Amino acid sequence: MATILDLPDEIHLLVGEQLSPKVLYSCIRVCRSFYSAYIPCLWSDIRVKQYKGNSISPDQLRANAHRVETINYSSTLTNDYYTIVYPRLQTMTTSTYFADRKESTFLQVQPHQKVQFARLHPTIRKLSFDQPDCPSREFWEVVETEWKDFESLDLSGVVLEDVVDVFWRVCDRLKRLSLTGVRLSKDLPVLSTLSFSRLRQLTIVKYLWSSKDIPYHNWPLQLLEQVKKSEGLRLLRWDVVDIPFPSHMVMDAFEEGCWSELCELYVGGPSCTDKDLASILRLLPSRRLTCFDRSSDSLGPLTYSCLREQYFSHLQDLRIGRRCTGVSSAMAQEMLTECVHLVSFDVPHIFVRDIATAPKSWGCSGLENLKIYITKQEEDEARWEGQVFRQISRLRRLESLDLQRNPYMYSDTMRPGAIRQLETLDFRLSPLSSTMSNDNHSNIDGNNSCSEDDIRCWSSLVLLQEFLFDGDKQELGLEEALWMTEHWRDLWCICGEFRGVKGDDVGELEKVFREKGISYFD
Incomplete structure (x- = not known):
């Protein structure tokens, strides 16, 4: 019986392009055949920055330069990195981070060294340049005359x-x-x-x-x-x-x-x-x-x-961000219901009431990125929150779920006062209920995708990679953190406060995220 190991390397590479770095690392550690097949995938797109004790050396890059197609060079890199030739390079990004300006090697590369790098890489098709130094005339002349496919x-x-x-x-x-x-x-x-x-x-x-x-x-x-x-x-x-x-x-x-x-x-x-x-x-x-x-x-x-x-x-992509006024909760519900081809959606807020009492469920089943603050009003019925969890559980293609009040760090003064005072969904795990009444499903399309009234519903979101939430009115603990990491296997970023984690458990929380390769921001 044929197995995945019997497939040719060309097929392995196609499969590897669809896998996250976390999954690729796991494959490489457990199988020698996967190691040879997937190492090129890990090196095809890399970011190079001189982190203390965690940097890619020039020698490592030279040894794997033939595999690199996309690369991000930090502004802290020295001349050694600009003498490396990447024969397959197509995308080049030069970036500057806020912390870079404090590094001793910040912007030590001279303009003529960047010109030489440009000459060595006529295959570049895409350039993203974000550094304080100004590209020289000679640099742009090289781009004009030698980058034929730019x-x-x-x-x-x-x-x-x-x-x-x-x-x-x-x-x-x-x-x-x-x-x-x-x-x-x-x-x-x-x-x-x-x-x-x-x-x-x-x-x-x-x-x-x-x-x-x-x-x-x-x-x-x-x-x-x-x-x-x-x-x-x-x-x-x-x-x-x-x-x-x-x-x-x-x-x-x-x-x-x-x-x-x-x-x-x-x-x-x-x-x-x-x-x-x-x-x-x-x-x-x-x-x-x-x-x-x-x-x-x-x-x-x-x-x-x-x-x-x-x-x-x-x-397919509708963004009416947190700074934009004039968008009501009812409008947000209508867009989610009627825009059936949505892939990305960003609006300021929506009320639990409007989701739970709507005659139709959301029509955007292919949604991959959802950015919206879901908030409760004081007179909302308790069972409505469970219906909201079930509605989101149907978005099985979700990769990013951002439920923050102010995702871009905008001041609360930029939001209506009435919204600032309301609470978000409760993301804590509650004791499992025995059975749910038919009432709890009456306003959502009748397809019972889960049997709980809380975040357990979201075990169906198997593609989720980012989860961002507000924790100011609740105390999430280690139980919720463990549940997220166990059910969302592709998760790489969590942003939100686990206020229920205190004392010695703080180190345990950090360990959980570190072992799973998840970036955590509170």
Whole structure:
């Protein structure tokens, strides 16, 4: 009888691509055949940072360089790492962490060493650059002339005056361009000769804390005007704190016949009126919207009505984040019920009452990422909370479940006072009930997926990788922690307070998470 060990290495590699690093490590430890088959999977995508006592040395990287396809280089790395050649490298990320600035080796690599690294890797297709030093003109010239298949740039940093022309020429070749907190040393115009004809995704972001002393002036608007020439643009994200969303420019583009493929729209920054945003959605040439993000400002009634009337049957990614006002619990329930193709969903809050008393269950059975604060009102019936647990238990594809009140560390003052005073679900394990009355299932579709009224219902969430919750009104203990780690085998991150764990048990809690390879944040 054939077993998995009899499969060729090519099939093993395809299987390995679907497994988490935790599972791959387990396979490698128990079987020599798995070791040879899955080691390439572990080295194909790596992050390199000089942690004390936990670093990947240059010699280790050289020995496995032929396996590396995606790599993340920390800003603390020294010159030795930039002399390594990765013959299959396609994705390069250079990142800076807050703690890096305190390291003695912070930014010791010289600009010419990064230029040499660029020359050694003409196979790179995607570059994500987030470091304080500015790429030199020579660096961008190498990218322009030698990276023949380069198609994606995610830049956060400075573009110097002598670099601007070659930088925009590089951007003109791209399919995906993301500029986050990018500063131009002078407000030089975008070259009018460029067409951006290959561009499919454009992101322009500037947050309150990025480059706040240096205004963006006109270059984002000039860039968007030039991008009108891109016939295949599918994604537009604009979240610039000092330039309002250019709603009339976007509407003009639609009326001129531009962007016929646009189906992903992310609107942030200073206010875009409800009327303008609704008009944009109604004029959308493609007549379909798969992704919509309104994470700041407000969601007006005209915009919501347009989404409901035209796009609920298309939406896959719907984000109306915690900073956005104008979203009621009833609206959240309606979206979860009617947007049947949702994969990712993010709204401020929903009441237990609205979930439990709804005539229909949620229609988004394929949901993978859910971010919502589920809160109880004082007059809610006790049995309703169990119905909420059962409703979520049906989302069997969930990989991330974020039930925090303020997941982005926003101040509570940014939420309605009435919501701040209410309590979240109770995640404690209660004594098992003997039987449940038919009443407990009457308002959910009748498919009894579990027999408990608490978190035990979520044993069905076998794909869950992240769980984030509020523990301010309850005391979760070791029992709950052990249950989570035993039932959610792919779990790699827990964020929330286990207030019931005290004294000597604190070390035991940390040991449980450490042995399971789970990152824990309270």
